[in-house]
Amino acid sequence: MLRLLLPALCALSVWSGITTASENNAAYLLNPGDVVFVSVWREDTLKEEVHVLPDGSINFPLVGRVSVAGLDTSAVEKLIAKKLEEFIPDPNVSVVVRDPKGNLVYAQGKVMKPGSVQLAGPTAVLQVLSMAGGLDKFADKDGIKVVRNKQVLPVHYSDLISGRDMSTNYELQAGDTLVVP
Known part of the structure; x- marks a missing residue:
């Protein structure tokens, strides 16, 4: 039923001037x-x-x-x-x-290839860790965090890897720093 209503709802949102979250994030x-x-x-x-x-x-x-x-x-x-x-x-x-050369995030600390990572689209914590070559064997897996402006977001790596809770697999934004102690 929802599949049948979705095109009508999208048309209504365009006609009425209502924008959806995905339309807002498109630019x-x-x-x-x-x-x-x-x-x-x-x-x-x-x-x-x-x-x-x-x-x-x-x-x-x-x-x-x-x-x-x-x-x-x-x-x-x-x-x-x-x-x-x-x-x-x-x-x-x-x-x-x-x-889009300015669309960068940074991976620092105990990753195999620390430095800047160019974002080509929506990219989450686990993807950036993979692009940085993965964790060093001495990395503190449960001390990982994302620094965004003046905000620190904790990453629960063990939960991400096990698939128990993906809520801290944040989508990274240009300028974010992924810190792996």
Whole structure:
């Protein structure tokens, strides 16, 4: 029954302006280190590949410095278009992510290959541990944690490996650090 109602519910959510959690999470948010291509339709001199700087901003002709970290491409398009209106009537701006180099997490401590890990999509703790070569034989399996901004999230590795409780197999976000003591 739910399978029959799902297409109708999705259509209703689009028609009514209601967005689902999966629709909200679909857009990639820019990070320092990312490379984006910005262009303005019918303005050949306003096409440029730019890097998101460590402070989260980009520089674009006529616009200057614009803070873009944490925004998706459509928000950046609107922001640049608004600033360009002073020079170009009704500018049509396009922003395309060329290289998500800033989409990194870090694995440190007693893993086989500590360092940065490039995220290519949704990636959880166990996946990053695998990409880091697994745990060193001296690792404290039950002391693993994720550091996110000023928050520390404990990882219950024994529960994850046994399959008893997957609640601490957090989906990692750009900038997270996985610490293995």
